[in-house]
Amino acid sequence: MFTLITLYSTIIPISLYVSIEMIKFIQCAQFINNDLNMYHAESNTPALARTSNLNEELGQVEYIFSDKTGTLTRNLMEFFKCSIGGEIYGTGITEIEKGGAERAGVRIDDDEDKRSATAVHEKGFNFDDTRIMRGAWRNEPNPEACMEFFRCLAICHTVLPEGEETPEKITYQAASPDEAALVAAAKNFGFFFYRRTPTTVMVRESHVDRMGSMQDVAYEILNVLEFNSTRKRQSVVCRFPNGKLVLYCKGADNVIYERLADGNYDIKKTSREHLEQFGSAGLRTLCLAYRDLSMDQYKSWNEKFVQAKSSLRDRDKKLDEVAELIEKDLILIGCTAIEDKLQEGVPACIETLSAAGIKIWVLTGDKMETAINIAYACSLVNNDTKQFIISSETDTIREAEDRGDPVEIARVIKESVKQSLRSYLEEARRSLSNTPERKLAFIIDGRCLMYALDPALRVNLLGLSLICHSVVCCRVSPLQKAQVTSLVRKGARKITLSIGDGANDVSMIQAAHVGIGISGQEGMQAVMASDFAIAQFRYLTDLLLVHGRWSYLRLCKVITYFFYKNLTFTLTQFWFTFQTGFSGQRFYDDWFQSLYNVIFTALPVIMVGLFDKDVSASLSKKYPQLYQEGIRNTFFKWKVIAVWGFFAFYQSIVFYYFTAAASQHGHGSSGKILGQWDVSTMAFTCVVVTVNLRLLMSCNSITRWHYFSVAGSIAAWFLFIFIYSAIMTSFDRQENVYFVIYVLMSTFFFYLTLILVPVIALFGDFLYLSLQRWLFPYDYQVVQEMHKDDPHEYSMIRLPERSHLSPEEARSYAISMLPRENSKHTGFAFDSPGYESFFASQQGVCVPHKPWDVARRASMKQQRQQPQRTGRS
């Protein structure tokens, strides 16, 4: 009985494991690591596969968890556009607009050297518009507004200048890169802020009186009204050298608009339109406003301010209340648009990945506004998207916080999270069934997430997140990133991928099935923890859609083929067992059986594992939907395996009975009879030939290596049997097979059978493949057919089509492609200077806003400079 069972050991070949390891290793070491499409020239970083056993999972990823800073964005804030007095300035085109234009089929050149001469691109400033640069603003219809705009930028901030006081060499130290960008913008517009003393701001103003004039003006800063996340604005009261008192204010559009003086509806309306335009282009906006103060007004207010400032209890709250008193009747100047510079190609990449059916979650430590803004910029969210927001910044929670009881706060937050989760889930389900094409986005902040991850709410959280097309988690800690990742990994049972660049992403990278580190940066922690390292987020397209998809297809093919060929082989043995009285006699010689997987059928399947391509790399990216076949695991379903199994069954019957029938009659004119070993050798020959040909039939692309390996394998069998049956050894083998092949080859019967059996065996497969292709084609097959006459698909990869539009035409085209619809999103995002440690807030510790004491910082400037210089050199 045991002997009988051991006969079927070939059904699970060890060579499967070896072959797959080999294939995966070469896929990683040769293909992924050497892909020129994933080589980042600027950082001299090629892609790096650090593990070789996740290739096929790259082709099945359904959820991507991405860090923001450093992964999606470069953490560079650049002043990009502005709207002054109802007029838009700035000719730049954001990535998202480029994406829109490219979708419409126009490619926009933005080579740096093609910019106009006035264009300036430095850190924090990437702006070009001849109308307002170099003093040209004086000729604009509203020079006064322009001047106020620039002054506001130059005065209303908490930035410290450092280094030499020349526009070229100065550096700005700011708590947030936004502020630095705004001040740098002012500098480039001719309002050079160069020195701060505890009470004054020194600005070198150009072109104010007349073109080319330059004068140093000292503005006395009387009060600074802090930015915080509740106020969403920041104001400065300053005294001009001529004694005029002005309050400059910048902040979120809705906050500013509430406090504007009546009148000027035109400007307000056009500015709002501009804000919406900026917002949907993924820019971060701020509104600027000012108010002239009279001495009396100021004095009476200042008393209250001093009082509030010196109060011991609830000082922040009182300061906020006092600020309300003066921040009103503002006059709108305009708004700024800052680009949170995305990594190159990110929106396009995300667009492609979404089309591929991959859901992208952004997990970031940033504030909610910033995160939403980036979601806009990455086209994860647009104006049609329905947003479900769970935020801890609601009035009820704030009230609870004011009461200060931690247990009570927790209860209130938990209750509100629970309620909103439940109602959102219902709403999302309703939306899914009523308007399935509507995209849904779910946004939650870390503090609420902490409660949502509670086992009781987890199910609702998961349910909602899985319905939504994109999920943004802001202000989350590294631990929460990992928790969210494993929530999906375990809850949805889908392949997850995490991508990040920093040490705070390590836990997330480790929690996902596939971890990807952004390499070429300074920190290596993420890379060290990752499975694959790529230099840029956009290379995910290549990694997943090309390498991942191919690897998945290939490995599916390899495994199913292995299953088929061993099942076929073993089943012939199985049929023989019935006719040996279940004695356990082997059908094949021991050597045939041992070498079957090692030599006669080994190489071709490895070739398939390496070279098979259903569609080319460029088509894989052009039709990202093809990736869904991997997500749905189309090629490794029971149905697929059953089809292979069925044909293995059919073929084994053909092999066994067609050849065994031969032993009943005499063959050849000598009338001699073939014995058992003749029959089995013939059957084995048929198996080897058929199985190798079957492989060719299932190939999508056949290189010469396929031909070599298939022909080589069949030739190897004949070579082997010629030698093996010609020699006699005195060792322990039985000489059953001696001369068998020569005996066989002396009969016509052998050749006739050798033609007949493979054809009949492959007949069924061929029929199936033809019918399947015609009646139920796979997506890739349709794409193959669409592009079967493409002559030079390889050259297409290297030479992306470029339109012949001049840069100006392209830009105007891109501008015409801007979203025109009215949206609610106006793109406010501003990292508060008083940005408290989010870890503290994670733990539920409420850190009181510390007043941003500019004066103190200014006086400490000398001491601070020293260590930073050494740090930078």
Next chain:
Amino acid sequence: MNSGDAAGSSSGGSGDAGAPRRASRKPKYSKFTQQELPACKPILTPKWVISVFLLVGVIFVPIGVASLLASNKVVEIVDRYDDACVPSNVTNKLAYIQNSTISKTCRRTLKVPKDMKQPIFVYYQLNNFYQNHRRYVKSRNDQQLRDASKANETTLCDPEKTRDGMAIVPCGLIAWSTFNDTYTFQHNTNNLSIDKTDISWKSDRDHKFGSDVFPKNFQKGPLIGGKTLNESIPLSEQEDLIVWMRTAALPTFRKLYGRIYVDLKENDTITVTLDNNYNTYSFDGKKSLVLSTSTWLGGKNDFLGLAYLTVGGLCFFLAFAFTLLYLIKPRKLGDNNYLSWNRNSAGH
């Protein structure tokens, strides 16, 4: 924290500037690593499917016809004699066959259905005889058969290894059970001589069975399995043994007994005198005598021809069926609407 990140990325930028100094890690271009090896991309278009079917049909039908014609030319006479050759009064067939004292000569008359051209091959056919049983197949020693000096080499030969401590040559179950019915033929009162040379494959005679190896201690046990061998003839010339020892694959098999070099006419009768010695009664085996002519393809084998014809015919039919399918259910090649994502949206 933000400013820290900014510093991090800006110093990362300075690292970029230093890139040219380092050796470039840009991967070298090769068609292999970029996976751009030239390849042909076969697509099973209707044109291809139909032409493949037609091609197979065109090749297979003639081969089938030729094979079938060849097979039809073969004249075959099969006569089962195991039951008939036991006298009808014998109830215990097993005791009858094992009793060596009874003469078991038996006479059979065969009628030639069609002209038979020489050479006529004489086969014996056994049914239900598991020559492929594992323990049976194993029970032989090739070295002993080939090499006189290895006469005592009887490993694997269980249970027929030794007799009274002396090694049996040839040892093992297979040799022990060699078929031992004998046939003599009479045609119109003339004895037909049977040529019993060259009935085994030459390679077996020359290489597997030694010309200096003589049978020893063979069939000396209490239980006689089959043929006894003449101890003065070397194994390489004991062709019945050699034929028998090329074990058959299936439990129903034929083995060559000899050849008759006489042409037989239609309706001739042949009288066969046979010694019914071989015991197939203990396992319900059947014994038949087969006379057959041969062609280039061998003996009577309709199967091959029919298979070729069927497949060829089926291919023509399928070529036609697919043509119909392509006409009835046409699908533009590379039609966008067949892409699953387009299909789904069209469904709504």
